Amino acid sequence: MASHYAARGASSGLFALRCAGFADARGTIPATDSLLAQTTGPSTRKILAIGTAAEVQTHPAWAYADKIDLPGHVVAPALANAHAHLDLTHIGPQPIGPGGFAAWIDMVRRERHAADADIEKSVLEGVRLLHLGGTLAVGDIAGSVAGTPSLAPARVLDGAGIAGVSFLEFFALSPDGSPGLDRALQQAAAFTPRTIRLGLEPHAPYSASPGAYEGARASGLPICTHLAESPAERELVAQARGPIRDMLTGLGLWNQAVAAHFGRGRSPVEHLGGLLGGVLAVHVNDLSDSDIELLHKAGARVAYCPRASDYFGARDAFGPHRYRDLLEAGVPVALGTDSVINLPPGDLAERGICVLDEARHLSQRDGTDAPLLLDMLYNHTPAALGLPLGAFRLDAGATVLGLLAVRTTRTDPALGLLASQGPIRLL
Numbered sequence: 001m002a003s004h005y006a007a008r009g010a011s012s013g014l015f016a017l018r019c020a021g022f023a024d025a026r027g028t029i030p031a032t033d034s035l036l037a038q039t040t041g042p043s044t045r046k047i048l049a050i051g052t053a054a055e056v057q058t059h060p061a062w063a064y065a066d067k068i069d070l071p072g073h074v075v076a077p078a079l080a081n082a083h084a085h086l087d088l089t090h091i092g093p094q095p096i097g098p099g100g101f102a103a104w105i106d107m108v109r110r111e112r113h114a115a116d117a118d119i120e121k122s123v124l125e126g127v128r129l130l131h132l133g134g135t136l137a138v139g140d141i142a143g144s145v146a147g148t149p150s151l152a153p154a155r156v157l158d159g160a161g162i163a164g165v166s167f168l169e170f171f172a173l174s175p176d177g178s179p180g181l182d183r184a185l186q187q188a189a190a191f192t193p194r195t196i197r198l199g200l201e202p203h204a205p206y207s208a209s210p211g212a213y214e215g216a217r218a219s220g221l222p223i224c225t226h227l228a229e230s231p232a233e234r235e236l237v238a239q240a241r242g243p244i245r246d247m248l249t250g251l252g253l254w255n256q257a258v259a260a261h262f263g264r265g266r267s268p269v270e271h272l273g274g275l276l277g278g279v280l281a282v283h284v285n286d287l288s289d290s291d292i293e294l295l296h297k298a299g300a301r302v303a304y305c306p307r308a309s310d311y312f313g314a315r316d317a318f319g320p321h322r323y324r325d326l327l328e329a330g331v332p333v334a335l336g337t338d339s340v341i342n343l344p345p346g347d348l349a350e351r352g353i354c355v356l357d358e359a360r361h362l363s364q365r366d367g368t369d370a371p372l373l374l375d376m377l378y379n380h381t382p383a384a385l386g387l388p389l390g391a392f393r394l395d396a397g398a399t400v401l402g403l404l405a406v407r408t409t410r411t412d413p414a415l416g417l418l419a420s421q422g423p424i425r426l427l
């Protein structure tokens, strides 16, 4: 055994960590300050041993490992982010203007890149910000250019070894979802990535018809959608009026067939109903008790982006977000960041695009406890992207999706991880 590791020499990728402690989905891993691992790919690490220093040093590979001493640091699995828009990274953080949600969407439509080379640059900067945030998996939205979703984000994410899903975004208000859905399906068939998977994102109930959702689900690809995000969305779905109708009219997309979907007094969740089975519904700020029941019955998952909801004033419109009620009802709730446009510039500069900052925000804003936050970070978020939960557990023999280290002053590693503020180091 020893000679096997010795033979691989300096290129073995073996490293031995010593730190203040470890945490994962289960919380603090008791009586543990050492870990021995091997780099097996750009984003994969195989854990050979974990325990006390004395225990880990008995492993035959220990002698050949690079020793990394991280006093005052907690080490945890690298993160997954359930919802981002990396192709908007170049826009940077922006205040929300007086025109509200519809004006904000107009701004994004104006500012988004059209050329693949520019999109790639923006996504590459997004990957740098994911790494800064200790993140190696993402549910990223690949926006459309002239009605066809771009494969540039998937190519960049794949090249960087990022796991998760590149959701190809499309708009399709026609009853059968054509031609937006067909173009998205053609793109999905045109590229076979290695580390990332391709999925589809019918953009939202106000920009994709129920038929488009049906067609997307029939593809068998992972599906996500923006849902129940703003008062403007509710106004359109329930009453067929308001700023989104004005926007659709301005774009020449409002007609009788489109109008027929709306104005039936339904909530956005009711509007899609059973079509939400297996779908990752993003935001869901606007939720009644019966909406929560419906999501549970349909088998939907939710991705909540706490700082984005606050940025858009969802609390003022709908009251506090009901993520804890969703979890209690058995609806999994993952954490995402949404785009950099809505992230606080200070947070973004220091920790990039980081769901740990979303968890810290919930802890500070709502007093949400550590077990629930770790459950969201390391169970519901990877599961929302179809990733194996074992890749987020610090067990001997497990292959994890990278490790992160962050300085902490707390004695309990799990609490230290969630309260941490300084830079994150990916290992």
Ligand SMILES: [Zn+2]
Binding pocket: 083, 084, 085, 141, 226, 282, 338, 339
């Ligand atoms: Zn989004």
